[in-house]
Amino acid sequence: MKTLEISGLHKQFVDSYTDEVVTAVGDVSFAVEQGEFISVLGPSGCGKTTVLNIVAGFEKQTDGSVLVGGREISGPSPERGVVFQSFALFPWKTVLGNVVFGLRMRGVPRQEREPIARQYLDLVGLEGFERKFPHELSGGMQQRLGVARVLANEPEVMLMDEPFASVDAQTRRKLQEDLTGIFESKRPTVFFVTHDVDEAVFLSDRVVVLSSRPSQVNEIVTVPLERPRDWRSVLDDPDFRHTVTHITDLLSGDESRVVQADLDSA
Amino acid sequence: MSRRLAAAFWFVVPFVGLVVIWAAIVALTGVDRRVFPQVTDVARAFADMWASGELATHVGASLQRIAIGVVAALVTAIPFGFALGISRWAAAFFSPLLRFSVALAGIAWIPLATLWFGTGEQAVIFIVWNAMFFALTYNAMLGVQRIPTELLRAARSLGTTRLRMFSDVMLPGALPSIVTGLRVGLGYGWRGLVAAEIIATNAGIGYSIFLAQRFFRTDVIITGMIIIGVLWLIVDRVLLAPLERRTVERWGMKAVVS
Ligand SMILES: Nc1ncnc2c1ncn2[C@@H]1O[C@H](COP(=O)(O)OP(=O)(O)O)[C@@H](O)[C@H]1O
Numbered sequence: 001m002k003t004l005e006i007s008g009l010h011k012q013f014v015d016s017y018t019d020e021v022v023t024a025v026g027d028v029s030f031a032v033e034q035g036e037f038i039s040v041l042g043p044s045g046c047g048k049t050t051v052l053n054i055v056a057g058f059e060k061q062t063d064g065s066v067l068v069g070g071r072e073i074s075g076p077s078p079e080r081g082v083v084f085q086s087f088a089l090f091p092w093k094t095v096l097g098n099v100v101f102g103l104r105m106r107g108v109p110r111q112e113r114e115p116i117a118r119q120y121l122d123l124v125g126l127e128g129f130e131r132k133f134p135h136e137l138s139g140g141m142q143q144r145l146g147v148a149r150v151l152a153n154e155p156e157v158m159l160m161d162e163p164f165a166s167v168d169a170q171t172r173r174k175l176q177e178d179l180t181g182i183f184e185s186k187r188p189t190v191f192f193v194t195h196d197v198d199e200a201v202f203l204s205d206r207v208v209v210l211s212s213r214p215s216q217v218n219e220i221v222t223v224p225l226e227r228p229r230d231w232r233s234v235l236d237d238p239d240f241r242h243t244v245t246h247i248t249d250l251l252s253g254d255e256s257r258v259v260q261a262d263l264d265s266a
Numbered sequence: 267m268s269r270r271l272a273a274a275f276w277f278v279v280p281f282v283g284l285v286v287i288w289a290a291i292v293a294l295t296g297v298d299r300r301v302f303p304q305v306t307d308v309a310r311a312f313a314d315m316w317a318s319g320e321l322a323t324h325v326g327a328s329l330q331r332i333a334i335g336v337v338a339a340l341v342t343a344i345p346f347g348f349a350l351g352i353s354r355w356a357a358a359f360f361s362p363l364l365r366f367s368v369a370l371a372g373i374a375w376i377p378l379a380t381l382w383f384g385t386g387e388q389a390v391i392f393i394v395w396n397a398m399f400f401a402l403t404y405n406a407m408l409g410v411q412r413i414p415t416e417l418l419r420a421a422r423s424l425g426t427t428r429l430r431m432f433s434d435v436m437l438p439g440a441l442p443s444i445v446t447g448l449r450v451g452l453g454y455g456w457r458g459l460v461a462a463e464i465i466a467t468n469a470g471i472g473y474s475i476f477l478a479q480r481f482f483r484t485d486v487i488i489t490g491m492i493i494i495g496v497l498w499l500i501v502d503r504v505l506l507a508p509l510e511r512r513t514v515e516r517w518g519m520k521a522v523v524s
Pocket residue numbers: 013014015022023024042043044045046047048049050051
């Protein structure tokens with residue numbers, strides 16, 4: 001049984017001003033295995049966030065199904081934790097309070113919460129910052145906290161929507177390496193959304209490449225890189241460069257088709 | 267510590283300046299001191315009121331009323347404001363009424379309040395409650411509406427039940443705005459209190475000013491005015507400022523200025 005199974009996903013929005021119907025997701029199907037790191041990649045505006053929001057239970061699909069552990073999802077649930085681009089930390093909670101939050105909500109006994117939370121804070125490298133408030137942390141550290149907060153809940157799948165897009169390039173590299181490290185030690189199932197080809201290839205076992213709107217799965221690319229991974233050795237790896245080139249071609253081929261379609265319709 | 271001392275010093279300086287100018291004007295113009303009392307006259311009136319226990323009675327009565335009014339306003343306005351913040355429909359429906367009521371809140375209700383409740387505690391407390399209610403409701407509503415969607419979503423996908431969303435996400439999330447509402451509302455409530463006491467009661471700072479007017483005791487009137495202002499400063503320093511420091515500032519959330 002697959003951990004996450006998406007089939008025939010379709011989503012239309014009705015623009016509230018113009019009443020125009022926008023098809024955000026055309027027809028998307030793919031499955032994620034337990035302990036797999038999968039990225040969803042595609043041009044901006046192709047519906048990646050919409051797919052993630054449906055899987056998270058924040059939005060309802062127009063058609064198609066999403067199964068987690070074989071069961072149809074209904075609404076948000078701690079089995080599907082979300083790491084947001086904007087971090088979405090609770091500013092009124094300390095670092096420790098943020099990680100403990102989910103455990104409290106799920107009724108984990110008080111004396112068990114803190115050891116669990118500390119374990120995950122150590123995992124993401126935030127030991128010693130327990131009593132700080134989120135606004136006292138750098139962007140990179142805030143997102144580490146966002147990851148710890150989700151992992152402490154031990155979700156079936158961790159959903160991440162361009163989580164490193166709002167940190168500087170230097171920090172982003174480090175966060176990507178650390179996320180890979182965490183993944184390699186804990187093997188959570190990860191559903192990662194990005195528009196950055198290098199990032200997707202570096203992190204993932206497989207990359208789901210979406211076409212532009214109305215989005216469909218263009219190709220699911222398996223990444224042939226060994227683990228553990230780090231940027232130094234991956235950048236020198238010809239397999240990395242081949243995979244990146246292949247995906248870049250897929251995306252630009254898609255773009256030229258769009259241009260062609262525009263020319264045809266003109 | 268020395269910075270605090272300096273801050274206290276610069277806080278007091280303008281008041282000292284005001285007192286000096288006041289004393290100088292009265293001394294130089296030779297105005298009738300029954301019309302405009304000298305600083306020393308006011309100080310004497312203050313000392314007399316203090317010694318006779320009158321002052322404590324009036325201040326106590328006023329503070330008790332404002333306290334009851336504030337609590338009543340908080341327990342009614344926050345749930346109502348939250349309901350408006352959550353339901354777009356309710357917000358749209360009640361918004362015109364809220365705006366209409368803000369202009370009328372407090373003092374304009376005194377005639378009706380005295381007809382309904384007579385001249386006593388209830389009428390004054392009603393005015394304090396009424397003066398605060400709309401500002402608090404409005405800010406509680408804004409506070410809930412301004413909580414980022416992603417924060418609500420994060421909480422939901424961490425396993426927060428709908429019921430606990432109120433206590434664990436919306437209440438702290440809306441707190442910066444509620445504190446703003448409390449500050450604005452307390453200002454309205456304070457003025458409402460003084461005005462209502464003039465008409466609807468037989469104790470309190472507002473009442474003491476009104477009584478003094480009948481006997482042409484300008485010294486007592488000015489003493490009462492100063493006490494009203496000083497009490498407000500104390501409430502601000504002792505209640506509101508620490509509340510803001512402990513919550514909004516500590517959490518790095520900006521107090522909403524509206
Ligand atoms: N709530 C919404 N209402 C209307 N249109 C939406 C809504 N959310 C997304 N869209 C539209 O759906 C398309 C896909 O958006 P999104 O999923 O955010 O793309 P991506 O994350 O790949 O950049 C966009 O054209 C966007 O304008």
